[in-house]
Amino acid sequence: MRDSLSAYTTFGIGGRARRISVARSRSELIDLAPDALVLGRGSNVLVSDDGYDGDAVINRYDDIVFNGDLVVAGSGACLASVSAAAARCGLSGLEWAIGIPGSVGGAVRMNAGAFGGAISDRLLYADVLRGGAVVRLGRGELGFSYRHSAIADDDVVIAAAFLLDKISAAVTLARCGEYTERRRSKQPSGKSAGSVFKNPSGISVGKVLDGAGLKGLRNGGAVISPVHANIIVNTGDATADDVCGLIRIMKGELEARGIEAKEEIIYVGGFKNGVLGRLPHAYDIQQKGR
Structure with a gap:
């Protein structure tokens, strides 16, 4: 049985895994994690439209x-x-x-x-x-x-x-209330994976991409947020390829300005043309046996 991973990411994008299990305790997580893709809350993950050719464990050990x-x-x-x-x-x-x-x-x-x-x-x-x-x-x-x-x-x-x-x-x-208001004023609503790129020292990638005029740029069902130019939003029917097209454009604008573009987003599965290969892990994915 192959199950969709799109339901387990905040992007709401992606294909199927060979099998999905849910770990709800410490012992279950330890038992299930070897030789599986381990996903937490899926908030920094882009899963390929072709899915992941292996087993996945959804980590719900939340004590x-x-x-x-x-x-x-x-x-x-x-x-x-x-x-x-x-x-x-x-x-x-x-x-x-x-x-x-x-x-x-x-x-x-x-x-x-x-x-x-x-x-x-x-x-x-x-x-x-x-x-x-x-x-x-x-x-x-x-x-x-x-x-x-x-x-x-x-x-x-x-x-x-x-x-x-x-x-x-x-x-x-x-203090939590203050941070909530600050986040609400700067972060878009909708389905996203948060910031696409890390901020190099002393540089705001969002401001650079805003200056390049990329806010609101759309590719299929994906759009660079009009609120924050370092965030891509799934407007409802975006594919992973739609998102990747925007990421390539964003990366090109940064590199044209001499800024090293390092993604925070993690890519799971295979992506067309090999332009988005395996990258270091980041915010919300843990992997084993890939």
């Missing part, structure tokens, strides 16, 4: 446990949900993550961040499935840098622990 100022979350938990739960407990340090739809596992893998904050600021340790065994890696062992960690392609994040600051819940909830 969140509080112990004083320590928060331990399953890697399938939505990062925004962890941020909100911590804020309600008066725990500060993850307010910047409110509204981010990606999973904890994907966020740790790519050192997700926003509004000047990052996962590496508060991560205490991550439990990682590596070589058939779960190892606990401290922050200093994870090689964090901008939108990067030392977690390998064959690793799968199982859980993560964050050390936060105990303050007033009124303060943390107010």
Whole structure:
């Protein structure tokens, strides 16, 4: 039986996998992850129209446990949900993550961040499935840098622990409200995978692409957002090829200006003409046995 992966990505795009399983606990995730594509919340993923020729595991191990100022979350938990739960407990340090739809596992893998904050600021340790065994890696062992960690392609994040600051819940909830408003004013609604390209040091890719006049550019059912030129939106019937056509144009504009174009989006499956090959993992995908 072949199942569609489009239902498991925020783009709502993509073909079928050979088989899809859902992991709802730590033990299920550890058992199912070897030799499978592991998807978290699918918020930074573009799946090929031809699908993925292998097994896929949807990570829904989303337990969140509080112990004083320590928060331990399953890697399938939505990062925004962890941020909100911590804020309600008066725990500060993850307010910047409110509204981010990606999973904890994907966020740790790519050192997700926003509004000047990052996962590496508060991560205490991550439990990682590596070589058939779960190892606990401290922050200093994870090689964090901008939108990067030392977690390998064959690793799968199982859980993560964050050390936060105990303050007033009124303060943390107010901060979450401020970040929510800032995000709402800058991020488009609709089906998307978030930012297409990483921001090089001191450069806003969105502003560069806006200056190139790309806002609102359409290819089939995909459009470069009129709100943010570094985000592509599925207007309802976009294909992966529609999206790729826009990405090529965006990349061309950046490279013409001497800016190295590095995608945050992760490509799953085969893409026509080989122009979009395998890339490093980022925000919300974990893979093994590809």
